[in-house]
Amino acid sequence: MPKSLKNYEANLNSNALELARKKEQFLLLGLTSPALLAICLIIVIPVGWLFFMSFFGTSGEFSLENYQKMLQYKSYARVFAATFKVSILTTLLCIIIGYPLAYFLSELPKKYAGLFMLTVLLPFWTSLLVRTYAWLVILQRKGLINNFAIEYGLWETPIKLVHNLNGTLIGMVHIMLPFLVLPLYGAMKRIDRQTIQAAANLGATPIQSFWQIFVPLSLPGVVAGSLIVFVLCLGFYVTPAVLGGGKVILVSMQITAILQDQFNWGAASALGVVLLIATFAVLAVASRAFKLDNIMFGKQ
Amino acid sequence: MKGISKIVGKDNTTSLPISIASLTKKYGDSYALKSVSLEVKAGEFLTLLGPSGSGKTTLLMAIAGFNRPDAGSIQFGKIEMILMPPHKREVGMVFQSYALFPHMSVFENVAFPLKLRKVPLPQRRARALEALETVQLSQYAERQVDQLSGGQRQRVALARAFVFRPRILLMDEPLSALDKKLREQMQIELKQLHRQLGVTTVYVTHDQREALTMSDRIAVINEGEIAQIGTPKQIYNAPVNAFVADFIGESSVIPLDRDASGNLVFSDQIVSSLAPDQSGHAWSLVIRPERLTLVKPGSKQIVEELVFCGVISEFVFQGETALALVQLQGNYTLSIRFNTKSTESIEHLEIGQQLSLSLDRNDIILIPRAT
Numbered sequence: 001m002p003k004s005l006k007n008y009e010a011n012l013n014s015n016a017l018e019l020a021r022k023k024e025q026f027l028l029l030g031l032t033s034p035a036l037l038a039i040c041l042i043i044v045i046p047v048g049w050l051f052f053m054s055f056f057g058t059s060g061e062f063s064l065e066n067y068q069k070m071l072q073y074k075s076y077a078r079v080f081a082a083t084f085k086v087s088i089l090t091t092l093l094c095i096i097i098g099y100p101l102a103y104f105l106s107e108l109p110k111k112y113a114g115l116f117m118l119t120v121l122l123p124f125w126t127s128l129l130v131r132t133y134a135w136l137v138i139l140q141r142k143g144l145i146n147n148f149a150i151e152y153g154l155w156e157t158p159i160k161l162v163h164n165l166n167g168t169l170i171g172m173v174h175i176m177l178p179f180l181v182l183p184l185y186g187a188m189k190r191i192d193r194q195t196i197q198a199a200a201n202l203g204a205t206p207i208q209s210f211w212q213i214f215v216p217l218s219l220p221g222v223v224a225g226s227l228i229v230f231v232l233c234l235g236f237y238v239t240p241a242v243l244g245g246g247k248v249i250l251v252s253m254q255i256t257a258i259l260q261d262q263f264n265w266g267a268a269s270a271l272g273v274v275l276l277i278a279t280f281a282v283l284a285v286a287s288r289a290f291k292l293d294n295i296m297f298g299k300q
Numbered sequence: 301m302k303g304i305s306k307i308v309g310k311d312n313t314t315s316l317p318i319s320i321a322s323l324t325k326k327y328g329d330s331y332a333l334k335s336v337s338l339e340v341k342a343g344e345f346l347t348l349l350g351p352s353g354s355g356k357t358t359l360l361m362a363i364a365g366f367n368r369p370d371a372g373s374i375q376f377g378k379i380e381m382i383l384m385p386p387h388k389r390e391v392g393m394v395f396q397s398y399a400l401f402p403h404m405s406v407f408e409n410v411a412f413p414l415k416l417r418k419v420p421l422p423q424r425r426a427r428a429l430e431a432l433e434t435v436q437l438s439q440y441a442e443r444q445v446d447q448l449s450g451g452q453r454q455r456v457a458l459a460r461a462f463v464f465r466p467r468i469l470l471m472d473e474p475l476s477a478l479d480k481k482l483r484e485q486m487q488i489e490l491k492q493l494h495r496q497l498g499v500t501t502v503y504v505t506h507d508q509r510e511a512l513t514m515s516d517r518i519a520v521i522n523e524g525e526i527a528q529i530g531t532p533k534q535i536y537n538a539p540v541n542a543f544v545a546d547f548i549g550e551s552s553v554i555p556l557d558r559d560a561s562g563n564l565v566f567s568d569q570i571v572s573s574l575a576p577d578q579s580g581h582a583w584s585l586v587i588r589p590e591r592l593t594l595v596k597p598g599s600k601q602i603v604e605e606l607v608f609c610g611v612i613s614e615f616v617f618q619g620e621t622a623l624a625l626v627q628l629q630g631n632y633t634l635s636i637r638f639n640t641k642s643t644e645s646i647e648h649l650e651i652g653q654q655l656s657l658s659l660d661r662n663d664i665i666l667i668p669r670a671t
Binding site: 195206 | 364366386387388390391392395396397401402403412413416417460
């Protein structure tokens with residue numbers, strides 16, 4: 001074949017095709033630009049501003065004063081420790097309660113699964129504030145539980161169920177549960193039930209096949225759900241504020257306190273920045289440990 | 301595939317017969333199995349063949365213990381299994397989706413049944429690797445399952461199913477996810493493996509060619525009942541009813557009339573003078589397309605043959621064979637398959653052409669006409 005003919009064929013319509021490709025790329029950019037702009041306005045700029053403000057001390061001059069204070073005063077460390085402790089406890093309790101619940105839902109026939117899923121979703125759709133105050137009513141000294149228990153002789157004097165760590169955990173677990181159950185339910189539904197049958201066929205008792213096959217295969221769902229719950233807990237404000245009764249101070253509450261009492265935007269911003277960095281650190285460690293890309297976006 | 305006799309001895313204790321009696325299973329108001337009885341001999345390769353929804357998978361799952369029938373008996377050897385939970389039945393099974401454990405390596409998958417049986421690690425290793433060698437996958441032992449191709453996964457599932465020396469092996473359409481070439485290769489390999497293992501095998505498929513290729517015997521299942529059971533040759537050459545004739549192989553079905561003396565006739569030719577059944581009900585003639593031959597113009601009809609005259613309505617070349625549809629008088633269509641060897645003079649055949657076809661009387665298949 002003559003060389004000139006070869007070249008001619010290689011270039012056939014290539015300019016027009018290249019132009020079409022570029023046009024498509026521009027169109028795609030045009031379509032995504034509103035979303036990109038929104039992210040920039042709502043997330044990038046405010047967070048940048050937060051960083052910026054955190055470097056201004058009470059004197060109004062650029063300094064590391066806010067961060068130094070955090071290292072100086074033990075109270076800050078205590079608040080962070082409490083935040084992590086409450087978040088970890090809430091996540092663990094959510095797993096303990098949510099795993100059997102998700103398993104139960106995933107085993108139900110479709111028509112009943114929808115119905116039972118409503119019992120998980122209905123509170124999820126109810127206002128956070130309403131649910132939190134409802135817990136206050138139920139748990140308080142002369143609330144539903146204490147009255148009932150005393151009347152039936154379960155205990156003599158009212159037990160302190162609210163305005164302490166107990167109340168905080170009860171409320172937070174209740175509100176966070178759907179965030180664990182929903183991804184976990186999805187992960188369990190995706191497990192090929194023939195693998196469970198195969199395990200039985202190969203000689204595994206129901207308990208063996210549950211622990212050796214089902215649980216390992218559902219772990220990605222547990223990790224995904226736990227991370228969502230944990231990260232949400234780190235910045236949670238309303239429920240711990242109302243049900244903790246000032247006994248449990250989390251970072252979010254500390255930020256509010258600094259703003260309300262001292263009107264110190266710099267110190268509050270610095271706390272926010274540290275919380276944000278801590279959250280990212282947790283996600284980074286988790287993504288290393290659990291290959292998060294696979295869990296969140298499916299194995300390639 | 302070699303060395304299997306080391307894994308599973310060839311003595312008779314390695315395989316068990318299966319006796320199924322009056323097995324019935326209902327889903328709501330419809331019967332998935334209608335009082336099915338079936339004997340699978342020790343060491344036999346038996347295929348359950350039927351269309352989807354015929355009950356073949358329900359039957360297999362009942363043997364494995366994954367569904368509980370409403371009535372009936374399933375015995376392995378002389379032992380009643382009907383109430384036995386699946387993990388105590390000691391049958392190997394290859395699932396349609398393979399059902400490999402995605403969180404385990406190939407080796408761990410195959411070693412899993414041995415681990416459950418508390419086989420010590422060195423032996424477990426040796427036996428699992430030996431099973432993998434049997435399916436030619438020993439070099440993939442440390443791979444993850446998702447790094448394997450479909451055909452390789454199929455082999456892992458197979459190795460996992462026989463590594464613990466089950467005395468019965470069940471397979472649920474194990475080749476349906478593979479492409480045609482690989483499927484045909486695996487059919488041969490499975491047959492060889494079965495010969496080496498000598499294990500009683502029940503195989504489910506909807507692919508009649510696969511069933512004919514692999515089985516010692518075939519049970520054709522339709523609407524929850526066994527329509528016919530027999531060797532591939534029996535089923536192909538002597539189908540008992542229109543469903544079997546139609547489902548296995550290609551066939552043309554032509555309704556026959558009776559003449560004054562009760563002979564079965566088609567367009568003035570006596571097809572059968574002795575009606576196989578005297579009750580007087582109607583019969584049809586089943587003709588396999590490859591059993592017909594082209595009558596050369598001018599040659600005389602011989603008594604041993606039936607002759608059909610018609611017009612070619614369609615002619616397609618399909619590689620090793622060519623298929624022609626021939627329109628007969630009375631609006632019946634015959635299909636005929638030609639070998640495409642150059643010795644067959646089919647070059648001149650074209651749509652619209654008149655021709656005569658002959659059928660040897662030995663190839664006549666009669667079935668009761670569907671009402």
